[in-house]
Every structure is written in C-alpha cells, then in structure tokens.
Amino acid sequence: MQALLDLEEKISVLTGAAKYDASCASSGSGPGARGGSFRSGGLGAALLNGVCHSWTEDGRCVSLLKVLYSNVCRFDCAYCVNRASADTKRSSFTVKELVDLTCEFYRRNYIEGLFLSSGIFADPDIVMEKLIETAKTLRTQAGYNGYIHLKIIPGTGEKLIREAGLWADRLSANIELPTDKSLQNLAPQKSGKVILGAIKETFEAGAENEEDRRRIKFLPQGKFQAPVFAPAGQSTQLIVGASPEDDKTIIGLSGALYKKYALRRVYYSAFIPVGTQGRGGISDPRLPDIPGPPLVREHRLYQADWLLRFYHFTPGEILDDKNSFLDPHIDPKTAWALRHLEFFPVEVNRADYETLLRVPGIGAKTGRRIIETRRSRSLSFDGLRRLGVVLKRARYFITASGTFIDRAEDPRRIRRLLSDADGAGLQLPLFEF
Numbered sequence: 001m002q003a004l005l006d007l008e009e010k011i012s013v014l015t016g017a018a019k020y021d022a023s024c025a026s027s028g029s030g031p032g033a034r035g036g037s038f039r040s041g042g043l044g045a046a047l048l049n050g051v052c053h054s055w056t057e058d059g060r061c062v063s064l065l066k067v068l069y070s071n072v073c074r075f076d077c078a079y080c081v082n083r084a085s086a087d088t089k090r091s092s093f094t095v096k097e098l099v100d101l102t103c104e105f106y107r108r109n110y111i112e113g114l115f116l117s118s119g120i121f122a123d124p125d126i127v128m129e130k131l132i133e134t135a136k137t138l139r140t141q142a143g144y145n146g147y148i149h150l151k152i153i154p155g156t157g158e159k160l161i162r163e164a165g166l167w168a169d170r171l172s173a174n175i176e177l178p179t180d181k182s183l184q185n186l187a188p189q190k191s192g193k194v195i196l197g198a199i200k201e202t203f204e205a206g207a208e209n210e211e212d213r214r215r216i217k218f219l220p221q222g223k224f225q226a227p228v229f230a231p232a233g234q235s236t237q238l239i240v241g242a243s244p245e246d247d248k249t250i251i252g253l254s255g256a257l258y259k260k261y262a263l264r265r266v267y268y269s270a271f272i273p274v275g276t277q278g279r280g281g282i283s284d285p286r287l288p289d290i291p292g293p294p295l296v297r298e299h300r301l302y303q304a305d306w307l308l309r310f311y312h313f314t315p316g317e318i319l320d321d322k323n324s325f326l327d328p329h330i331d332p333k334t335a336w337a338l339r340h341l342e343f344f345p346v347e348v349n350r351a352d353y354e355t356l357l358r359v360p361g362i363g364a365k366t367g368r369r370i371i372e373t374r375r376s377r378s379l380s381f382d383g384l385r386r387l388g389v390v391l392k393r394a395r396y397f398i399t400a401s402g403t404f405i406d407r408a409e410d411p412r413r414i415r416r417l418l419s420d421a422d423g424a425g426l427q428l429p430l431f432e433f
C-alpha cells in the first residue's frame with residue numbers, strides 16, 4: 001500500500017514538473033511509423049495527471065504521458081521550477097516504474113505516447129542512459145509500439161544521441177533562450193554551442209540513417225533492415241519573454257534551424273513568471289517583472305513560424321530592423337501585405353500558387369483548390385468563398401476577373417478593420433491565414 005502511495009506521489013510530482021515544456025507535439029509520426037499499432041483516440045485522458053494533448057501536422061489530437069524521470073537537478077536555470085535552488089518536492093522514477101506506468105496507461109487507452117525528459121540529477125550521460133533504457137525496455141521487452149519523444153539532456157555525448165534515436169520517434173534538445181548572452185545570464189550552466197551541437201548531431205545521424213536505409217532497400221528480401229532513426233524528426237523549444245531578444249532574433253533563429261537542421265517544429269513557450277505565479281520559487285532579479293505570460297506574443301510567433309514552414313516566407317520578409325517585433329494586433333501575413341501594397345491586388349484567376357500564398361485569407365489548401373478549380377471555370381468571389389477563402393481578409397488584396405470588393409489603398413484603414421486587438425483565437429495555429 002505504501003509503495004502504491006509513493007508511486008502516486010511520484011506521478012503527481014514528476015508530471016507536474018514536466019508540464020512547462022511545450023515541445024511535445026507528436027507531429028510527423030503517423031500510424032505504424034515503426035510498424036506498430038500507433039492508435040488514435042483516447043478515453044477521458046484529460047482527467048489524468050500528466051496526460052497532455054498535442055496536435056499532429058494534419059490537425060489530429062493525440063494524448064501523451066508527459067513526465068520527468070527525475071526533477072532533481074544540478075543546474076540552476078532561473079526560469080525553471082525544477083532549478084537546484086527551488087524549494088520544491090523532489091522525486092525520481094525507476095526505469096521499471098516508468099515502463100510499467102506507460103504500458104498501463106497505453107493499455108487502458110489513456111495515452112498514445114510518452115514524452116520523457118528529466119532534471120540533470122547526475123552526469124548528463126548517466127541521465128540520458130536512464131531515458132534511453134526506459135525507451136529501449138518499452139520497445140524490446142514490453143512490446144510497446146506507441147509514440148516516444150525523448151528529450152536530449154544538455155551535454156549528452158554523440159554516441160548516446162545516436163542510440164536514443166533508435167528507440168524514440170522524436171528527439172528534442174531545447175535551446176530555451178535565443179542568444180548565448182541570455183543563456184549565460186539565466187542558465188549559466190548551459191551552453192548554446194553544446195545545445196546546437198546536439199541538434200547538429202541528431203540531424204547528421206538522421207541523414208546517415210536515411211542513406212543507410214536507402215542502400216539496404218536494395219538488398220535481397222529477408223535481409224536485416226536498419227532501424228529508423230527518430231522517424232518524427234527533431235524539435236526544440238524557445239522561451240519567449242524571459243530575456244530581452246526581439247521577435248526578429250527569435251524568428252531568424254527558427255528560420256536558420258529549419259533550413260540548416262531540418263527541424264520539424266520550433267515550439268514557443270511564453271515565459272511564466274516563476275516567483276510571482278506561485279511556481280514554488282523566489283523571484284529572481286534577472287527575470288523580467290511581468291504580470292503574466294506573454295500569450296499574444298507567443299501566438300504571433302506561432303503564426304510567423306507557420307509562414308516560414310508552409311508559406312515560403314523568409315525571416316527577413318516577416319521582420320526587419322524597422323519592425324523587429326510582431327504586431328500584437330494583426331497576424332504577420334496581413335502585416336506583411338500592408339507593408340507591401342505594391343504586390344496587390346492579386347488576380348485570382350491568373351496568379352501562380354506562390355503568389356496566391358501571399359494573400360491574407362488564402363492558405364496552402366485553398367491556394368491549391370483555386371488552381372485546381374480555375375482549370376475548368378473562372379472564379380467569382382462567391383466561388384472563392386465556397387473554396388474556403390477567408391474573404392474577410394482577402395477582399396482587400398484580390399480581384400476576380402478584374403472586379404474588386406474593396407481596395408487596400410489606405411493601410412491604416414485595413415489594419416483597423418482587420419485588427420484583433422485582444423489577440424483573439426489563442427488556439428494553436430492550425431488554421432490557414
């Protein structure tokens with residue numbers, strides 16, 4: 001009985017301690033990514049401690065057990081509830097406890113996957129070994145085929161990063177703060193160089209694995225198949241608002257990470273003031289004194305990130321020296337359009353796909369539908385509406401067979417009309433804009 005209570009307490013402490021890490025969406029790992037039974041759906045999972053919901057790239061909601069192996073940490077990152085100097089209850093799982101817990105939740109259909117991270121309770125390689133052992137035991141002994149996301153502990157050696165990718169669907173090394181200067185100030189035991197080194201190593205291991213598998217594919221049937229290295233790729237997290245960098249720096253960094261290391265996702269996590277929000281700490285003079293997490297800013301960064309990944313914008317087009325912060329009142333695509341009225345109006349019956357993507361209110365899906373539909377007939381505004389174009393935004397920037405609804409001649413007027421001053425719709429950016 002005592003052991004059961006201990007385990008319940010551990011679950012409560014170690015799922016509570018994990019909830020501030022945003023980088024857990026299981027996008028990119030479709031059903032059977034490892035040939036297993038990656039199931040969809042879940043039963044009342046929101047009621048359980050540590051079960052979080054994430055969204056795949058196709059908008060499907062999945063539930064994950066999000067937990068720390070241990071919240072004991074030698075590091076003292078100012079923004080973290082688990083930092084060494086925080087007065088908080090500490091606990092650690094054993095590998096067996098975590099394996100049993102994951103399997104139990106999975107069998108009961110509470111979860112579809114595991115997101116596992118840890119405080120740095122020992123040398124980084126020792127901590128990483130525990131995370132790997134958990135994933136490996138799940139795969140090789142417990143018959144678990146669900147999704148696994150492993151955090152790469154800062155300072156982990158290359159060999160262990162390569163091993164982690166053989167058991168996990170996704171790996172992530174959190175950059176946390178966008179510049180080395182801020183890391184030195186708020187997380188002095190961390191180094192940007194080391195974190196970027198882990199991201200690079202993960203990228204290279206994935207590329208080599210792909211190459212190996214391509215070669216092996218040509219071997220005769222029945223030969224050994226190389227395992228897939230982290231099939232859902234890698235992601236990272238940036239904390240927004242704990243340090244003074246502008247959005248231009250953050251989006252510039254994200255753009256470089258997508259381009260250089262093919263990251264699947266950068267997650268933006270609005271800084272939650274540690275001392276003032278009752279997260280079990282003493283307020284730290286190095287941290288900004290803000291009333292609450294900057295959620296509107298976080299939301300705009302997700303929208304700008306969407307422009308990088310799906311709308312072929314470059315960081316320099318989204319923000320520049322004159323506009324180094326995203327407009328809180330208007331989405332970044334509309335903000336770009338209002339700065340580039342010379343680009344408009346776009347004639348929807350003639351424009352190519354790339355040009356259509358630049359129009360506020362036309363997304364990737366509706367852009368493709370426009371191209372497809374106009375092969376057989378020319379499009380009117382009613383037709384555009386039926387295809388899913390958001391005319392509330394697009395009307396100022398398009399013509400249909402030369403006709404206008406409204407003309408964007410005065411950017412201030414359009415800005416006023418399209419402004420959502422409260423940062424409306426703080427949902428994940430799964431919509432097209």
Ligand code: SF4
Nearest residue numbers: 073075077080083119
């Ligand atoms: S390394 Fe830093 S961010 Fe990670 S658990 Fe320790 S104190 Fe928190």
